[in-house]
Amino acid sequence: MKIKNMLTLLPVSTLLLTALAGCGSDTNKVSQSASPATSTAASTPSGPPVTLTVEVFDRGVQGQPDLNNNTWTRYINDNFGKQNNAIVKFVPVPRSQEVEKLNVLMAASEAPDVSFTYDSATVSRYAKVNGIIQLNDLLDKYGKDLTNYLGKTVLSYGLFDGKQMAIPAKRTSLAWNGMFIRKDWLDKLGMPVPTTRDELYNTLVAFRDKNPGGVNGVIPWGLAATGLNYNYGNLGESFWGKQSDEEFNTAPSWLRPGNKDALKFLNKLYNEKLISPDFALDKTAKQADADLTNGKVGFFSANWDYPLRQNISQPLKANVPTANYVPIDTFQNSEGKYKKIAYNENGVNVFIPKSSKNAELAIKYLNWMSDPKNLFFLQYGQEGVNHKMVNGIPQVINQTGDNMQISYLNLDYTLVVNGVELGDPQKNIKALAASAPGLEEAAEKSYKINTTETYTSFFFDTPNESNIKFGKTLGDMNKLMTDKLIVCKPAEFDALYDKLVAEYMAAGGQAVMDENVKIYKAMQANKK
Template identity: 30%
Template sequence: MKKAFSIICLLALGTSLLAGCGNNNTEANKSSTEASQNTSNKAETVDPNAKYDPQLNISIDFQVADAMAKDFKEADWPNNLWNQTYRDKYGINLNASWFCKGNDLCSQKKSVAIASANIPDIMTVSIDQLAVLSKTNMIRTDLKEVYDSYASDLTKSVVGEAGAAPWDSATFDGKVLAIPQVDSSIDTASFLWIRQDWLDKLGLKVPTNMEDLYTVMKAFKEQDPDGNGKADTYGLMLNKDFLNPGLAEALGIFNGFHASPDIWVRDSSGKLAFGSVQPEMKDALTYLNKMYKDGLIETDFGAKDSAKASELAASGKVGIEYGAMWNGMYPLQQTKDNFKDSNWMAFALASNDDQPAKPQIKLNVRGYYVVKKDFDHPEALIKMLNLFTEANRGPDKEMYDKFFGPDGPGQHPTAFQEWAAKKNLTAHLNVTEALKSGDTSKLNSEEQGYYDNIKKYQAGDNTQAQFEKVFGETGSFRIMNEYDQNNLFQLDQFYGAPTDTMKSRMDTIKKTEIEYFTKVIMGADSIDNFDKFVSNLNGMGLTQITNEVNEWDAAKK
């Protein structure tokens, strides 16, 4: 299924590759015909593919992805396929001033470099670090003009799939200080996963509203859908961190009541408001409390993380869960492994009224590319991004296989990446078209892998059900396509750097929030105390945070 399905490991979602450090070649900087100081007139004169002569040396820092940490060898890095291609195609030679492993360690190294005013020529930073840099004189402020001049149409298309929000998030005082490293936000959306075989056995229809969903969950609890004669099944799989997207969560239930916890939404006046304290939350919490009282959720869900909660799926004891598109692979493939006639299917979120539920998502930016102020060739960054999008999303199958195929270096050895927001949706559409037509000539190696595994499943190999359940004609991406076509995604409307009060108060606010919600669900606290809960959060700093968020919102307009 191609390791490029990296967003899954969004489970792990932590495999972002950040850039690294070294030294620039002053002579090359002076002699190159592509001096970028005069960006205003470049649109008509630049050659995005021009090669530096003499060679341009660029310092970066390099974060080794967790998936590669075991086998990564620093001595091999300078001559990997990406770095060789940068030299051969563009005359760009990268020098890593340091390698680091682990997000915390790498973030610390970058912060030290910023604090000491000793950053590399090109570096990838977090939104917090970008905010710090915005108050210094260390980085270039003309990157958007450079990007507009040098980015290929394909790169602009890939980055453009994420919309304007990534650029807004990189903008401070009206200046774009960084190139956002985009990834897919839509792939974190929630789906309603149901055991279709249990529906069929009990003669039930797929629920489209919250009332029918409750009826189905109650039947799954009380009508012995697994046929073992025991009262040992549950309606919903839920974990203690149910506000976190991904697996065994409750975001889909909140969204079904048009509530949006833990993200910022627009209120009736057009101002930004924190979704967790809006009135719609009360109906969703009441619904979950009723489920708990009726035994549709495990009584000890509050002590189980997502991995522990997912054991219900492996044991065939649950019929419904809310989670991301990749749940068809993990953990729901485990149900198929243990119960060959099981049949999990993804459906759109149920709604409590005649309006569709909107799955909430957050802006997914892996990092921000910044360029040192006295580095004269910011366009070199754009060239390397162009190479990545050309290899990853271009029409040349041989080039894709060279860089991303089974024998290629994969996605990890380069720091310079831009991932299309609809990459996996596009793969689904391409694969299902090939399944209908039988023509696989247009599939890249990743898509071909999905296609081949789906055909194996259709031929009786149940271990490959996961590929059908995600990328196939009955997979979760058929619903993702509906979400996309109907513009249903509810994007978190705050995507700037954490405000001052957020940094000191938000963790405590969210801890208080999850404690109260959990108590309400389990009956240890009352929904009648919701207004008191809101007042408590406001006093803890939420009012000030809301003011700061709206100041940010006003400034970007």
Template identity: 30%
Template sequence: MGKNKKRWLLASAAAATGAACFAVVVWSPFSAKRENDGKPPGEKEKISIVISSLGISFPPGMNENNNPYLDYIEKNTNLDIGVFLPPIESYEEKLNIMMTSSKLPDMLHTGNEVWLASYVRQGKLKPLDEEINKYGSALKQKIPKEAWDQVTYNGHIYAIPSLNEVKGIELMYVRKDWLDRLGLKPPRTLDEYYEVIRAFATRDPDGNGKNDTTGLLVTENLGRAAPFFGAFGTQLNQWLERDGRLVYSNVLPETKEAVAFLHKLYEEKLIEPDFPLNRIQNLYYDKIVSGTVGLFSATWYDTRGPIAQNKSRDPRALWIPLEYPTGPGGAKGVYSTNPVRGYNVVPESSPNAASVVKMLNFIAGEGHRNLKLGFENEVWSLQNGKMVTDFEKHNLSLYRGMYSSLADVVDPDMEKRRLDSLGESFNLYDNQKRIEANLIPNKFDGLPTPSMATYMSKLTASMQETFIKMIVGVTPLDEFDAYVERWKRDGLDAITREVNEWYLRPASDRR
């Protein structure tokens, strides 16, 4: 789930500070770096940027302004880059504080498209068309039109997008040794999935004589349930086309059917009763690793995480990917990720937009391989034609992702070699391809509408809470339609009207 959420997996970076103090602390170090006019010949141009730490720390003796990968960018762009990492736990709040300051940075990075749309409409961000045309050849070549469309407003580009490398996240994995022990075949249809889930919960698939196994894992906020919504032709929190118009997936009858299916599993004790408390990094993963779970919707990289840990603990464990559950109407699939995962913006007052574009153009172009993979013959090397990673060096330089993620681009060949170097047995690349063949796309890819900024956050929280209550039986399923009418009155009708005003225009007039 959560296809529109930018999940940075963030951790604390620094203590929060007050607004007035923050502006002084942040921008006084950069105030001397803002003006490049009249600089002596050969002196580096100076820019200040605000980015996310992604929850990654630096090796001893290094920081965001002193490390080999920043040096590499500066050397190849002739820039002197001042980097600031706001506290992770209040990152967006700090961006908002900065936007009220009289001394703004030259670039801010955000993963929030609503934040972007709000400041574009307020006229506080600089259009970047001219600078991209002059200094952004790699950006223009490597970023596709659909990504540029997402950052275009009234015909002008207001952000440089960073791309999602993967098009989808979830796929089903099962313990084949459990299937074999119970005489079951890998499930394909929703009915077959139900039989396997019931058997795993009730028939002692691990053979230990205890009633200690779970049929299906679901996380808090209905995470890892996407394939079961897909079996009914829907996904949560998406815009789908019905009869030539866009409708919000959460209010469709198909979504009600999916909720009813999950309620059935819960009522029969095939989903554990405390699933709303399953957080990815503790209860959820622990249950996979410990061997009490044999079927779940994995991420494409879980084969290198909890599945690998479970196999190391239990050599008998044999995990295989499954076909997505096919519903009674023949539907199947999972949500697709937003092609854009981050946005780089330049405040309207900055005189250094050209330098920002030069930096991002290098990150996406000539510098992409070294920033993405690490330095060759240090972090990785070619051996017999294959890329081999030194994991100790790789882990020490993970911080390079703070810079590469500013202008990530898609390079399928490099991505396959990179993923294979992490261990071909994990099937990371194959997992991605399996997901890509089963995506249910979101049909709305414009800037968030004004009503979205006003209503959507509250509506999403209300819908999520209601669906969970229906699954656990606190709220009757019969009340689904009544809730839909309430959500429409509480802002969804206004959002739907704006979305369709956008959708029904000719594609060339949507931006």
């Protein structure tokens, strides 16, 4: 459960202490009809079945199926439920309010037997107030396959005070951000792919002055508001100076040596009209998407696969058939390396609330899910119906109705894994690339670039109470600080940077850092 090491300090919702009224229960009926091609369930055992409740995200996807009665839930009930004299009932939780809703359910002792969240700090808070079940003995008795599948490293992210309090999913795709440039523009200008900051700067200037795409309002570097896609990639890392492990893991980015120079570089680019002029007003990234798909943007950084996604690649191809974005690695540091952040090995955090009466069955369910056969069906379904095989790699057939996957590879139903799982890392990469038809080579190259010379953030096994208290304030300040520093006049930059950082530290940044240091030192001492 390492936490992403972003510029912002993410706010953490606290556990509600009182029950809230109006918390209704899901009354959807679970279909018991088997999928003829996949059902291996035996006849239902005698006696009344036990109901196992499992959280599922309601993402509000247009045309989504009944979250309790679809191809995937029927498979689960036919192949796990019937064999265990159980009915698996899914409890929808709005994705945009997952922590808030979970807090309400936990406070009312109504949280599903199998609950989960991406916010590891929330899990540690639950563990601290004794609100969730310790899982060591249950995993030993009923989770052998699950334990073998996840492995010691992934499971370690679910340890709190040395006890297994959560089951982290295995994250199979570790690439995070990526950078992309218009190769067709470079070719037209006779310029090589930039591999350093200086080369990128010269390229951006050429894009501005020569406008190789012949567009109205050329944008050398496309950006959107802080915290969205169209970010700064690993520009900051290329400026960072040497730090001790303790400094790197406990201090905010604002105090890192070189961070000021990184923001000053962006300020220079903005004042030279090399960055989207109104990026700070683009709170949804819709304008950046429009600029990109209309062929105005020469370079940008976003998720490693962003321009390969069909909602971007298809309209871009329709509007500008010759446009060709290629992945690049251009922010080299003083040591000649291209350091960049990657996702940690863990994904969503699964836990069992103390109020659950079905902890044993919950672990059996996750153990069943870790079986390759079951995991494959939940991700890909039936061949010829839900997926097709191309060169030995399954490709999902996007559908509506019962067969629709409301999240990528059904990750809301496959709680033991985040990402493609074909049992082979190379096949996993091929499968990721297959989701970008016609751009598979670019996808594989981007993934390779963005899983090379990477680092991950430090996992604090104890909640930082100061971060809980000041996190939202600091997160909001972070965004405003970054935007102000990029758009200010160059002559004002140094004084403004120092002023804003001082305000940030006084507003809680210092308290968060001090507590980080305390927790970090205690963890290092425990290792000795």
